[in-house]
Every structure is written in C-alpha cells, then in structure tokens.
Amino acid sequence: MDKILGCQDTQILSCYQDSGFPKWEYQERSFSVEEKTLKDGKNKMVIPLKRKQNVSTSCLEKTRKLHVNTSMLHERRYSCTPGQIKSSGKYPCDISSLGSEEKSKLLAAIEQAAAFITTMIFQDGSSQLNSEQAPTLSVKGVVVLVKNQTDQPCSPGHTSAGYTWNAANENDKLIYLKTEQSSLWEREPAHKKFSWQVLFQMLQCKVPIICFNAKDFLRTLLQIYDNEISWKQVANSVVLDPRIAAWLINPSDTVPSFECLIQKYFEKPFSKGAENTDTGTSGTLRNVSVSSLFSIVWLNKLQDLHPLPKIILEYRQVHKMKSTYVDGLRACMKKGFISSTWNQTGTVTGRLSAKHPNIQGISKHPVTIAKKQYIKGKEEDIITISPRTLFVSKKGCTFLAADFSHIELRILADLSSEPELLKLFQEPEISDIFTTLASQWKGIPIEQVKHADREQAKRIVYSVVYGAGKERLADCLGITPVQASQFIESFMQKYKKVHEFTKKTIEQCRNKGYVVSIMGRKRPLANINAQDYKLRTQAERQAVNFVVQGSAADLCKMAMVKIFASVVISPTLTARLIAQIHDELLFETLEWQLKIAPRNCSIGTFFSLA
DNA sequence: GGAAACTTCGATGCA
DNA sequence: ATGCATCGAAGT
Numbered sequence: 209m210d211k212i213l214g215c216q217d218t219q220i221l222s223c224y225q226d227s228g229f230p231k232w233e234y235q236e237r238s239f240s241v242e243e244k245t246l247k248d249g250k251n252k253m254v255i256p257l258k259r260k261q262n263v264s265t266s267c268l269e270k271t272r273k274l275h276v277n278t279s280m281l282h283e284r285r286y287s288c289t290p291g292q293i294k295s296s297g298k299y300p301c302d303i304s305s306l307g308s309e310e311k312s313k314l315l316a317a318i319e320q321a322a323a324f325i326t327t328m329i330f331q332d333g334s335s336q337l338n339s340e341q342a343p344t345l346s347v348k349g350v351v352v353l354v355k356n357q358t359d360q361p362c363s364p365g366h367t368s369a370g371y372t373w374n375a376a377n378e379n380d381k382l383i384y385l386k387t388e389q390s391s392l393w394e395r396e397p398a399h400k401k402f403s404w405q406v407l408f409q410m411l412q413c414k415v416p417i418i419c420f421n422a423k424d425f426l427r428t429l430l431q432i433y434d435n436e437i438s439w440k441q442v443a444n445s446v447v448l449d450p451r452i453a454a455w456l457i458n459p460s461d462t463v464p465s466f467e468c469l470i471q472k473y474f475e476k477p478f479s480k481g482a483e484n485t486d487t488g489t490s491g492t493l494r495n496v497s498v499s500s501l502f503s504i505v506w507l508n509k510l511q512d513l514h515p516l517p518k519i520i521l522e523y524r525q526v527h528k529m530k531s532t533y534v535d536g537l538r539a540c541m542k543k544g545f546i547s548s549t550w551n552q553t554g555t556v557t558g559r560l561s562a563k564h565p566n567i568q569g570i571s572k573h574p575v576t577i578a579k580k581q582y583i584k585g586k587e588e589d590i591i592t593i594s595p596r597t598l599f600v601s602k603k604g605c606t607f608l609a610a611d612f613s614h615i616e617l618r619i620l621a622d623l624s625s626e627p628e629l630l631k632l633f634q635e636p637e638i639s640d641i642f643t644t645l646a647s648q649w650k651g652i653p654i655e656q657v658k659h660a661d662r663e664q665a666k667r668i669v670y671s672v673v674y675g676a677g678k679e680r681l682a683d684c685l686g687i688t689p690v691q692a693s694q695f696i697e698s699f700m701q702k703y704k705k706v707h708e709f710t711k712k713t714i715e716q717c718r719n720k721g722y723v724v725s726i727m728g729r730k731r732p733l734a735n736i737n738a739q740d741y742k743l744r745t746q747a748e749r750q751a752v753n754f755v756v757q758g759s760a761a762d763l764c765k766m767a768m769v770k771i772f773a774s775v776v777i778s779p780t781l782t783a784r785l786i787a788q789i790h791d792e793l794l795f796e797t798l799e800w801q802l803k804i805a806p807r808n809c810s811i812g813t814f815f816s817l818a
Numbered sequence: 819g820g821a822a823a824c825t826t827c828g829a830t831g832c833a
Numbered sequence: 834a835t836g837c838a839t840c841g842a843a844g845t
Contacts, residue, residue, distance in 0.1 A: 506829095528830045531840055557836060559833080566838040569832040595831095616833090676834035684834085746834095753835045757833090790833040790837090 300351050300384035303406060304399045311402060317381055318409050323355040325418045326410075328425055329384075336421050337466040347428055348388050352410065354381040387432050404436055411445045420466045422449040423552065443776040455553035458732055462553070506683075529575050532565075533595040540565045548787070557754055558729055558761035560788055568789045571595040606799045608783065611792035612767070614641050615760045619726065620673060623755065624709035628702065642666045649702050668699050672706060673756055675749035710752045717751040726759035764791055 306314065327336045330345040356379035385403040407429060410417065419425045426447070430437060454463045454472075463469050540546045546565060554561040562568050574594030581588050601607050612618075621629035628648065638644050646665035647654045664685060671681045682692035700707045714736075717723045722732040731754045735747035768788060775781045783797035 524829065525831095528840075532831075532838090536839070551837095555837065559837075561837050563838060566832080569830090569838060571831060671834060674834035680834055749834065750836095757835065760833090792833085 300382045302384045302386070303403060304386060314381065314383065314406065315409060317354055317356070318406065318413065321354045321356065321410075321413060321415055323416045323418065324410050324413075325353040325355065326425065327351055327419060328428060331388075336419070336424065346388065347432070349384055349386045350407070350429075352383050352385065352406075354383065356380050387429075404433055407433075408437070408441075411442045414444075414446060416446045416448050418448045418450070420450050420469075422447045422452075423550075440776050443772070451553055456729060458730075459553070459556040459558065460732065525575060526577055529571070529577075529593050529595070533571060533593070533598070537565055537595070537598065555761075556731060558725060558758040558765075559790055560761075560765075562787070567787050601796050604799055605796050606802055607786070608795040608797050608802060609792055610771075610795075611789075612760075612764065615763060615791050616673065616756050617641065617669065619756050619759045619763070620706065620709070623726070623759070624703075624705045626703050626705035626709075629706065642669070645669065649699065664695075668695055672696065672699060672710075674753050675710070675745075713752050713755055714748045717747070723751045723754050725755060725762055727762040729758060729762065731758065760791065764788070768793060 303311070303314065327350070328347050329335050329349045329351055331348050332345060333348075334345075335351070383406070385406060386399070387403065426442060426445075430439060430442070450466065450469060451463055454469055463472070537546065540548075546567075548562040548567045549564050551561045551563070560568075571594070574592045574597075577591045577593070579589040579591055599607075617629070618633055620626075621633060632638060632641060632644055632648075640662070642662045642665045643654060643657050646652075646657045646661040649665060650657075650661060652661075667684050668681070671684065676684070678689045678693035678696060681696065682689040685692065685695075687695075713723060717733055717736045721734070721736065722730045724730050731750075733747045733751055733754075735743040736751065738744045738747065768785070771793065772785060775783050781797070781801060783795040783801065785793060786796050787794040
C-alpha cells in the first residue's frame with residue numbers, strides 16, 4: 209500500500225502518548241490488553257477495566273493554555289513572508305546563510321530548547337496558519353520558533369498551573385528552513401543536510417512541538433526527506449496540535465482555520481459553556497412531500513405484497529456496489545494504490561473518520577448479481593462482488609486484522625456496574641455474548657436460544673444504549689409497539705443498573721451542560737435543557753451515546769497507540785497500520801512475521817513474540 | 819427560458 | 834436509536 213496511508217496518523221497519536229497529552233498523563237483509568245486462554249485452547253484478547261487512583265488536572269484545561277501559547281506564532285507569521293526571510297533580528301533567520309560556528313550554536317540551542325512552535329510555508333507565502341484549505345500547494349519551507357529554556361513565566365492569568373511557554377523573547381530563535389527542491393540544494397547538498405539535521409534534532413527532542421495541522425506537517429516532512437528518514441524515527445516526537453485541542457474542548461464546532469481559532473478564543477471574551485447557535489427557526493414546519501411519505505413506509509414491509517419493492521431494493525444495493533465500491537474506489541486510485549485521508553477532528557464522539565475513499569465503510573458482505581442472459585438455453589451468469597477482497601497486500605506481505613469484541617457493551621457493563629452484565633464478560637467459556645444474554649434475559653436454557661432470540665437480544669441491547677423508542681424498536685424487530693415497549697420494560701427490569709446509568713448520565717448532563725467520556729473528553733449538549741421535547745430527548749440520547757461510543761473510541765485509540773508503540777520499539781517487526789475501522793485495526797505485515805505466531809493467536813501474543 | 823453550479827435529502831454502506 | 838462518508842435525484 210501507499211506509504212502515506214495510515215502510519216502518519218498513528219504517529220500523531222503515539223506522540224500524544226509520550227507527551228502525556230491529551231489523555232495518558234491525566235487518565236483516570238488504565239487499560240491494558242491481557243490474554244486469556246479459552247477452554248478450546250484458543251487465545252482471546254481481554255481488556256480488563258481497572259480504575260486508577262490519581263485524577264490530575266483535566267487535560268482539557270491544559271489544552272486551553274495551548275491556545276494562548278500558539279498565538280505567538282500567529283503574531284509572527286507576517287515576518288515569514290518571502291523577501292523578508294533573509295532579514296535578521298525578529299524576522300526568521302534563513303539557516304542556509306549561517307556560518308559553521310553559528311550552525312553548531314543553533315544545534316546546541318535546539319538541544320536545550322523547552323519547546324518548538326512550527327509551521328510550513330507554502331509556495332505563495334501562506335502558511336498552515338492562514339490557509340483555509342488543505343495544502344495543495346507545494347511547500348517552500350518550514351519556520352521554527354525555538355523556545356529557550358530560560359523563559360520567564362507567562363503573563364498573569366495563564367500561569368495558574370503546569371508549564372506554559374512564554375511569548376517569544378530575545379533568547380528565542382526564529383529560524384527558516386528551505387525545503388523546496390531548488391538549485392541551491394543541488395549546488396550545495398550541505399544545506400539540505402543541515403536543514404535536515406535541524407529538523408531531525410527537533411523531532412528527536414522530547415520537548416513539545418506545537419503545530420497546527422501537525423499530521424500534514426509530519427507527513428510532508430516524511431515525503432520531502434524520503435530517503436533520510438523512516439517513520440519509526442519520528443514516532444516518539446511529542447507533537448501538540450491546537451486544532452485537536454480545540455476539538456477536545458468542543459467536538460461539535462469545527463474549526464476551519466487557525467485564524468478562526470484565534471478569533472474564537474482570544475479576540476473576544478471567552479464565554480463559558482457551549483455556544484448555542486441554534487436559532488428559533490426549528491419550529492417552522494417542514495414541507496413533507498408525498499414521495500418521502502411513501503418511502504417512510506421503508507419498501508421493506510411491502511416486499512411480500514408485490515414483487516416490485518424487492519426489485520427496487522435489490523437495484524439500490526447493486527447500484528451502491530457499482531457507484532461506490534467499483535467506480536468510486538477506482539476514482540480514488542493513484543498509481544494502483546488508494547490512500548484515505550484521515551480526519552482526527554471530524555466526529556463529535558471521538559472516533560476517527562476517513563474519506564476519499566471512506567475505508568471504514570467498505571461493504572463487508574459480498575453481493576451476488578444474477579445477470580440475465582436473454583439467449584435461449586443459456587444459463588444466467590452469477591456475478592459476486594465482495595469489495596473487501598479488492599484489496600490485496602504487497603508481495604510477501606499479508607493483512608492482519610485485530611478487533612475488539614463487543615467493546616461498547618463492555619463499556620456499558622463497566623460504566624453501569626451492572627452485575628449481570630459484568631458477569632457475562634468474566635466467564636471465559638461464554639462463546640456468544642448475545643446468545644447468553646438472550647437466554648439470561650428470557651430465562652431459557654442456552655441450547656434453546658434460537659437465532660431470532662439472539663438477534664432480538666442484540667437489537668434490544670443497542671436500542672437501549674442509543675435510546676430508541678418503542679416505535680423504532682418495533683419497526684426494527686417487526687413487532688407491534690406494544691410488544692416492543694414490553695421488551696424494553698423487561699430489559700430495564702432485568703438490568704436495572706443500566707437504566708440507572710442512563711438516567712444518571714442525563715441528569716449529570718442537565719446539571720453540567722456536558723457529558724464526559726471515560727478518558728475525560730467532554731461533549732457539551734446545549735439542548736439538554738431545551739423546551740422543545742424533540743430537541744431535548746435527542747440531546748438525552750446523544751448524551752448516553754457519547755459516553756458509551758466515545759469511551760469505546762478512547763479505548764480503540766489507546767490500543768492503536770500501544771500496538772504502534774510496540775512495533776516501533778521492536779527491531780524486527782515492520783507491521784504498518786493500514787486502517788482503523790472503529791473497533792478494528794488493520795495492518796500490513798511481512799508474512800514471515802505472522803508465521804512465527806500460531807494462526808489463531810491474539811494480537812497481544814503476536815507482538816510480544818518479537 | 820435554458821444551462822450549469824450548488825445544496826439538500828434519502829438511501830446505502832460501516833461501527 | 835448514535836454518528837460517520839458517498840452517491841444520485843431533486844430542488845434552488
């Protein structure tokens with residue numbers, strides 16, 4: 209697969225791990241992957257939930273300080289315009305103009321630095337801080353502000369706790385590194401070598417590197433210094449990204465640019481709590497067209513009454529296959545590879561998202577298409593399309609997938625402390641959680657649980673988690689709303705603590721205005737106290753859902769970081785992260801590395817073998 | 819008035 | 834019922 213795919217994002221996340229930001233240092237709980245051997249000899253990856261004692265300052269409090277400190281680069285960006293670069297003093301110093309003595313002085317200063325603030329400069333003179341869109345332009349260079357250790361504390365009001373970085377002072381060095389392929393490099397390769405030395409040293413330092421859109425920054429550097437650097441070498445860099453910090457404060461409002469961030473947090477008084485931009489227009493009646501009314505009646509129910517609905521449904525399925533997974537995927541292909549763009553701040557729940565293509569949404573199950581042959585005596589062709597098999601690993605490599613089992617349910621069990629639910633996960637001999645759940649809840653022996661019962665249990669569980677109403681559940685299960693509400697009722701009765709948990713979560717949200725995930729991420733929900741019943745109940749469902757889904761996302765990211773870290777440390781393992789599908793990690797690894805482990809071993813075993 | 823660009827919405831896929 | 838991306842049709 210393409211080099212760009214996957215690994216860079218992991219690096220960012222691993223950076224956070226080492227810097228203790230935003231979650232590791234402040235975590236309330238710790239999670240580790242443990243192995244259990246089942247009765248049939250198979251290994252299983254188990255994640256016990258343990259609570260940690262220390263609860264230190266909220267990581268989000270600290271991220272706010274980050275905004276203050278990044279503003280200095282913002283103020284300085286005007287001095288980075290082309291033409292002024294050669295100037296000295298408060299303007300960036302072009303390191304290619306330095307003498308050998310000055311060069312070694314600079315390297316020494318970098319070694320001593322307390323922090324770096326950096327951004328890429330593009331061909332047209334804009335930087336990552338004032339360009340709106342993704343960098344389509346080629347990169348001209350990199351500006352780095354090297355913060356000196358001897359800084360005085362920051363201005364009052366922002367020094368309450370922890371380390372902060374002062375605005376630029378005289379001891380700081382603002383340097384410019386040309387990275388574009390130019391005649392200079394060809395004439396004097398020493399310049400390229402030195403600028404690389406500077407960057408490399410910066411990335412090797414364990415002090416924070418502050419960079420807006422850090423992922424783009426690192427990825428671009430890796431591309432520019434393709435031969436000199438391996439992704440493993442920058443894996444331990446400590447990178448802080450204000451965009452992610454802003455997202456941590458409130459995942460709902462997206463920040464289009466750094467300048468918007470500055471405006472939001474500095475150029476007007478910081479308003480506490482969530483900003484509700486909702487206007488009062490929600491009461492306006494929406495025009496419901498007749499055709500949409502018909503579609504609500506979802507064609508599903510009409511299937512048995514007439515052959516047409518089935519044909520329409522089949523058509524839609526096939527059409528999706530062709531348009532998205534064949535044509536769409538082909539459009540994303542470059543030189544035989546596809547490479548998704550990963551967004552770390554694109555969701556309100558804390559998950560990652562991917563686009564061009566959305567690799568997280570590739571069809572799992574194959575679809576068979578009967579191609580009618582209108583020739584007498586000829587049988588119809590059967591074509592099967594299974595989009596996931598379209599992806600093949602490099603020669604000598606193989607894909608390795610590892611996923612959590614029922615992570616959201618485990619989270620729910622832990623958060624609600626529901627004894628019945630917890631018990632389910634503590635018994636290793638349980639083969640299928642929903643079968644067991646169905647037998648437990650209906651009070652029938654496991655052997656008598658039918659497929660339909662299991663399916664019902666599964667749906668009921670998730671409808672409780674997400675707060676579906678009886679109508680929705682009835683629709684889902686194909687039963688009457690009265691029956692559905694009876695199901696919900698009996699579920700609530702059986703797992704009382706789950707119900708208590710949802711009630712408590714909503715109550716907490718009403719009081720504080722936000723909900724918190726297991727690792728301390730917040731989601732403000734302005735509508736939680738709204739008058740409008742629809743808006744309020746939606747916010748209530750979102751509150752419960754955030755805690756469960758968001759906490760699961762926290763764990764998945766941590767697993768991602770930990771596994772990445774163990775590969776980085778390993779001298780032999782080369783497994784590269786290709787994709788993350790919420791609760792699943794997909795690697796591409798050399799085949800022989802997989803062969804050293806038994807086929808059915810857990811991912812924990814696999815990586816510990818190295 | 820028609821063409822083209824843009825937005826919205828519902829259906830589909832994933833978890 | 835939650836929350837992502839993507840496509841085409843329909844509306845603007």
